[in-house]
Amino acid sequence: xxxxxxxxxxxxxxxxxxxxxxxxxxxxxxxxxxxxxxxxxxxxxxxxxxxxxxxxxxxxxxxxxxxxxxxxxxxxxxxxxxxxxxxxxxxxxxxxxxxxxxxxxxxxxxxxxxxxxxxxxxxxxxxxxxxxxxxxxxxxxxxxxxxxxxxxxxxxxxxxxxxxxxxxxxxxxxxxxxxxxxxxxxxxxxxxxxxxxxxxxxxxxxxxxxxxxxxxxxxxxxxxxxxxxxxxxxxxxxxxxxxxxxxxxxxxxxxxxxxxxxxxxxxxxxxxxxxxxxx
Numbered sequence: 009x010x011x012x013x014x015x016x017x018x019x020x021x022x023x024x025x026x027x028x029x030x031x032x033x034x035x036x037x038x039x040x041x042x043x044x045x046x047x048x049x050x051x052x053x054x055x056x057x058x059x060x061x062x063x064x065x066x067x068x069x070x071x072x073x074x075x076x077x078x079x080x081x082x083x084x085x086x087x088x089x090x091x092x093x094x095x096x097x098x099x100x101x102x103x104x105x106x107x108x109x110x111x112x113x114x115x116x117x118x119x120x121x122x123x124x125x126x127x128x129x130x131x132x133x134x135x136x137x138x139x140x141x142x143x144x145x146x147x148x149x150x151x152x153x154x155x156x157x158x159x160x161x162x163x164x165x166x167x168x169x170x171x172x173x174x175x176x177x178x179x180x181x182x183x184x185x186x187x188x189x190x191x192x193x194x195x196x197x198x199x200x201x202x203x204x205x206x207x208x209x210x211x212x213x214x215x216x217x218x219x220x221x222x223x224x225x226x227x228x229x230x231x232x233x234x235x236x237x238x239x240x241x242x243x244x245x246x247x248x249x250x251x252x253x254x255x256x257x258x259x260x261x262x263x264x265x266x267x268x269x270x271x272x273x274x275x276x277x278x279x280x281x282x283x284x285x286x287x
Contacts, residue, residue: 221265
């Protein structure tokens with residue numbers, strides 16, 4: 009049933025229409041208490057006050073809605089769960105890549121710090137624990153070795169007093185106390201046992217999450233399978249050499265790190281002037 013507040017000019021009085029599916033009734037305006045009791049108080053109050061039909065309808069709707077219990081349909085729940093599942097899947101797929109990118113950045117910083125550590129050790133000129141001979145030694149230089157054959161690790165080494173295969177400064181085969189600084193990591197045997205292993209104990213460093221060295225590139229895009237970055241004591245002068253201890257061409261080397269899963273790279277640039285940068 010629809011209430012209509014209407015002004016009938018023909019009857020010269022106001023009236024109310026009641027519309028049903030089969031008929032239309034005009035009820036004279038009679039705002040007496042008896043008449044008001046025939047209808048719901050709230051609708052009659054809205055009509056008597058002159059408020060619009062839309063106000064009455066909305067108010068009735070809001071009043072009715074307060075008695076409803078709101079919730080979600082099964083279709084809405086299924087759609088919501090589908091969206092959450094899709095977003096979670098996307099996050100999980102990219103989560104490994106995010107971790108690998110963080111590991112790549114961390115590995116580049118740790119590599120740069122390892123080079124600085126070698127430099128500081130050469131300036132301090134202190135004894136270091138060499139692998140063979142198994143005793144603290146005061147090296148001529150401190151170096152760090154990088155190799156594409158062992159791309160996930162690097163280590164420090166101490167240049168010993170080497171002369172004619174001996175590390176003894178009093179060896180008579182080294183007349184005048186002449187010792188050779190060969191600017192490379194030395195591992196030597198006499199056929200039955202190791203007589204020299206210049207690696208500093210517990211100096212091996214490994215990259216996280218399969219990060220590895222992909223290229224060792226000098227100037228003019230010359231690639232090297234092995235490089236040594238050596239700091240001669242006590243001034244810590246830097247020399248960059250190849251596997252044979254020969255200084256590389258140019259004055260800088262690029263160490264490229266690779267994240268295998270995402271193929272992202274990070275480059276550590278080392279200059280013989282001592283500058284180290286990451287890009």
